[in-house]
Amino acid sequence: MTTLITGGTLITGGTLVTMDPDLGDLARGDVLIDDGKIVQVAEHIDAPGAEIIDAGERIVMPGFVDNHRHNWQTAFRGMGADWTFAQWAQAMHNTVKPHYTPEDVHAATLLGRLEALHSGITTMLDWYHVAQGPEHEDAAIAALQEAPARSVFCLGAGWATPAPVEADIRRVRAHLDDDGLVTMAWGLRGADDTGIDTLARELRLADELGLRTSLHTGGDHRPVAAMHHTGLLRPTTTFVHGNGIGDDELRMLADAGSHLSVSPDVELKMGFGAPLTGRALAAGLRPTLSVDVVPSVGGDMFSTMRTAFSAQRGLDGGLRARDLIHFATIDAARSCGLDSRTGSLTPGKDADIILLRTDDLTVFPVTDPVGSIVTAGHPGIVDTVLVAGRTVKRHGALVDVDLAPLRARLLASRDRIAAAAGVPLDGTWDPKPAS
Incomplete structure (x- = not known):
């Protein structure tokens, strides 16, 4: 099926766990996104004008x-x-x-x-x-x-x-x-x-x-x-x-x-x-x-x-x-009152989507995608994340986020609060509730 879209994003070749009762799971499927929303979910989509995200060896599911x-x-x-x-x-x-x-x-x-x-x-x-x-x-x-x-x-x-x-x-x-x-x-x-x-x-x-x-x-x-x-x-x-x-x-x-x-x-x-x-x-x-x-x-x-x-x-x-x-x-x-916007790979909803690696040794081989996600999944297999169609994590790393200064800020914050509160940071703190 060919969908004529100027721009947009096509996630292609993944194993789809849609959480949509009408669509079900697809052993091999594509997701077409335009203007931040899911436009189409099918076994195969042709969208010549779309940016391609290769989801081979990936599970594609709602965030x-x-x-x-x-x-x-x-x-x-x-x-x-x-x-x-x-x-x-x-x-x-x-x-x-x-x-x-x-x-x-x-x-x-x-x-x-x-x-x-x-x-x-x-x-x-x-x-x-x-x-x-x-x-x-x-x-x-x-x-x-x-x-x-x-x-x-x-x-x-x-x-x-x-x-x-x-x-x-x-x-x-x-x-x-x-x-x-x-x-x-x-x-x-x-x-x-x-x-x-x-x-x-x-x-x-x-x-x-x-x-x-x-x-x-x-x-x-x-x-x-x-x-x-x-x-x-x-x-x-x-x-x-x-x-x-x-x-x-x-x-x-x-x-x-x-x-x-x-x-x-x-x-x-x-x-x-x-x-x-x-x-x-x-x-x-x-x-x-x-x-x-x-x-x-x-x-x-x-x-x-x-x-x-x-x-x-x-x-x-x-x-x-x-x-x-x-x-x-x-x-x-x-x-959260957001089920019309997110929670499943349903056409018309915002494209809040995650791609999970199936080639990682901690989950490989993935025979039952759902069983593997629940019994063996972990953050290390989260390869790609999209929110409202925007790619915010790719190839295992957050996009356009400088973590070093934020880490430094958080450590300084923790140390200042702990010093002000008289809290040790060596693992020995045993808070005593008021009797």
Whole structure:
């Protein structure tokens, strides 16, 4: 089939995992892109005027979507490998956060977003809760806008404090619309922090401003049931973690069209309990996946999928490998309200696409592409990344990104914060939660 296009890009000769139910997988296929959008997906496309990206020995699939990450903590990557949740909260919120400047937020946010992009995460919801003031918020937004990626700035204004936040939400909303690569959501504090009446008022404002919301929740005190009984459940809210909530509460979320973000590595390591992946599916709720915090866990979606897969298979033998890719692409895109733009290789959607090497010895030979992605994939096989049709990574390296000065900025930021907070950087820090 010949498609006459002046310009554009043709990804040709790859193994396609489209995540589009009508297109399915193609053992050999082409993807035609024009003006940032996918124009055609087929076994063979002739487009004489297009730039060619040779996808031989590559899997071509939609980019991953991480719908919950606290990107401001990037500078302290790996320091919390042994921390419990209480230690993490003491370390990040009570010890180092008060010393963050806007420059610190900018450096951490930018490098963290580039790291995720490098690993094939084309869309990220950055759940911001530094909550130090407008200058810090603006620095985070500027960093996301500098990264050549699709991001959702999820503003957790006044997080975990009872202070009113409406003016702050309105201020940021006035500067972020729904058309750009960086959009906005609201990170709600929840009834435990502010009371059910405040939560209701903030959800009404979110509706007024057209904002999706995200909310950390969990425990056996039935937080979802409380929202259900007061009519506060919505299809525009993503509930994060949820460990400890009842099966009937999961059904309430499913009935409301709400979403669930599972962060399997953090939940298992920090003692939250078993991830809700299988229980959510049994309740009719499509789970999604997220990284959460890189001081404690890795920042790529491959390891996140693998942990969720292994944990659920160990519990009941459930889940198939393809389920995990669903959770990390189209399901997560839907939770962000972006499924009409990204999450599958569907004509008409933005071309957010990754090419994965199949000739790398860590995955070779690739007999089942989906199984190989989930069981053996890692950031090192991410060869090429496109966001809205723009090639932002090629031959394993980010395009037009000078990492050296950014690395230096982040190290200087980490060292300054640690010195101000009295935090050792030799691996001996053992944050002591307040008793």
